[in-house]
Amino acid sequence: MDPINPLTPEILDATSGLFAQADVFVRSLLVPWRFYQVAGIVAIFVLVKLLRGMVSRRLTGWARAREGMQKWQLRLVVTIDHNLTLMMFTGFSWLAFWGLGYVTWPSRIQLFEVAGTIGLLLLLVNFAAKLIGNKFLSRVVSWGAGIWVVAVILGFDAAIVSFLDSLAITFGDFRLSALTVIKAMIVTGMLVAGARLVTRGATNRINKNPDISPSMQVLASKAINLVLFGGAIFIGLKAVGFDLTGLAVLSGAIGVGLGFGLQKVVSNLVSGIIILLDKSIKPGDVISLGETFGWIESLGARYVSVVTRDGKEYLIPNEDLITGQVVNWSHSDEFVRLDLFFGTAYSDDPHAVRKLAIEAALGVTRVLKDRAPVCHIVGFGDSSVDYILRFWISDPTGGLTNIRGNVYLALWDAFKAHGVSIPFPQREVRVLGDGGPVESAILR
Template identity: 65%
Template sequence: MDPDQQSGELFQLQTEISGLLGQAETFLASMLQPWRLYQIGIIVALAVLAWVLGLWLGPRYKERIRTLEGRPKWQLRTLLILLNRLRLILFVLMAWGTVAIMRELTWPSRSYIVGLIATIATAWLLIGLVTRFIRNTFLQKLIRWSAWIWVTLYFLGIWGSTEALLDSVALEVGEFRLSILGLLKALIITGLLFFFARVIHKGAQGKIRTNKDISPSMQELIIKVLQVVLFGAAFFLGLKAVGFDLTGLAVLSGAIGIGLGFGLQKVVSNLVSGVIILLDKSIKPGDVISLGDTFGWINSLGARYVSVVTRDGKEYLIPNEDLITGQVVNWSHSNDYVRLDIFFGTAYHDDPHVVRKIAIDAAKGVDRVLTWRPPVCHIVGFGDSSVDYILRFWIEDPTGGLTNIRGNVFLALWDAFKEHNISIPFPQREVRMLADEDPSQPSDSKAKAPGAAGKAD
């Protein structure tokens, strides 16, 4: 930028600031007129009265909300939002009521300031209520405060000068120009687009999840693709809306791609593995899996990890790559039927034929054990202290747990063996105590040395 152009823009900036200050000075001077000063007093009185009424009505309103049981959550949430805006609501109602009375009793110009403040307060109230639907806290505050400032400047009639001032403060690099006004517009427009993208995504997600014709894995894939498309489109449309040239992103995206290839290999690998998992339907939400020492059911499929919830309430976030490259036991991949094995032993004096029949009948009497796939019991060996058996049975609800059903079958065996006098042996050991000897003295059983015997004689 040459010095003449720089000095010209500096002069323009000074002119804009001077004009804005002049408008502010003129506005403040007009406020000192008697017929406007009493309106300012009325506004202050209304604000104080709204604050006092809020202190009195707030606790009673809150107690009333607590007595509402069985109401939908959205109704209770709406009532809480109105409670947080109670003072502003009271001020708006009283302000417009005052304006209506003053216009009936005097000229409209005598209530202009009160009407102006009532209009601004109403706009503030609507903005505060609408922005509550934005979940992101930072984005919510950014849009709320930006909208509050804009409506205030707009109704005060100084937005034009403020807009020119913000547009004059800019960063220019070649043909690229970024002003404070352009940056604010980009943030607000992008935030609104992200808000609408989130609303559309939530609505489509609910429709997709309730569609029984789509498998759970395909549901997750469609939801993830829709999320990427919507939020990606919101981001690029937001940049395009403020005049940002997107052609330069082609070179930048290539450089970012190279960086991702070297620096984010694991992240990209997990993303690709997540897509593969969704496509091949190897696991889906609700499946019961075992991976190493982790046993639980799939809670959700993410872009980078899979959430697995165990029976003790722990939630493991397992990277998608581990599920692709590692050995995973899916207990409910093709069906929900699972066969379980337990081992036990009985004494040698018990008839094996009777033991097998008792064990099978005991397993059949346990809940969750399938009777149309009857249990079987076999001898697997003759141990040192017992005859060893294996009892096999089937269940169809692995999500209900495996350890608890094994424990119930063991308890049924214990009761059945006790009822039929079947012994469950335990290892027996014979312990022999040896006499104490002094290791420093020679043993009596040892023969004396020949040389020593000759000397003794």
């Protein structure tokens, strides 16, 4: 391997050529009519810096005053605010070019046109880089493409290409230069941005298709993400000359080593695919696993996100859902039957009690009317006649404990209004003395 050496002839030649061209460029700006234009561009930049804060406050104040703005609109406002300096500089440069074009010669306003063109192209690069989801890659593409745009317009492209290509390291027959790395990042970033747009469109279409189940929608979306993003990275690296054949052997060796240490991870990944394929659970289902009861928020590659009624979010490994016993309250449909047990005194008419219990349950909002509640006697206890009240709901995501409590409260009100008593156990305890009188007490 040949390390980077700043004293190599190749790097020295490229550096001297870059500095020579920069010296010629700076000398060309010292011509009087060009120097005045440079001073005007600097004045525009200072003016933009002074106005930027006021314009930014007005823009953010306007955005905050508007209600109901969508996410993409808010993101657009934030992006505009971040690029406000460049946008104002570009606009003032073009205004100076067009305004001075009526009073002077074209050669006296040429630099204003160059500044406006550079600003406009940098804006396009910045907005395009925002399409890349990865923040680091977005910045690399933005800076790399921006510097390249400025270099091409000012005529430094050949010197910069030569300089970056001279900064290289060699591994046998493979040569890796700074130019190749920057090219790979820019091309890969552009392909990733395109893959992201295609993925978004395809995912939206899949999610809006009622013929595709929610679990298959998740599986299809993840498959599209894997294929498009993997293909974008592979094509991007291949397009700039990276030899990827050696990665096959390396990835095979790494795969064997990781296979033993990441058995649980692989098991969860495979379990996640099985869950998506067999449609046993899907986003929105209400499940209970052990003491955890809630609805499925999302299906991940390694875990399932379950949100409970108290706002806690449990990340349950996919393997636990495959190997454990899971109660899916809404697997085939949303209807759930709940049972309540209660007892009344033997002196109360059981026919009237059953009728009152059914009417009380029907008066609760979430209890279904088309699946009428039923009430049956299930036994004769020591202190009461025991009943079971069965009713149906269609929204288990709304909670089970609260609907049980509401029905119990309705039973209490109905029994109290009609004189039905709910007994409690009574025991008679007799204490026998030594031949003395018998003492008795009633314990409640």
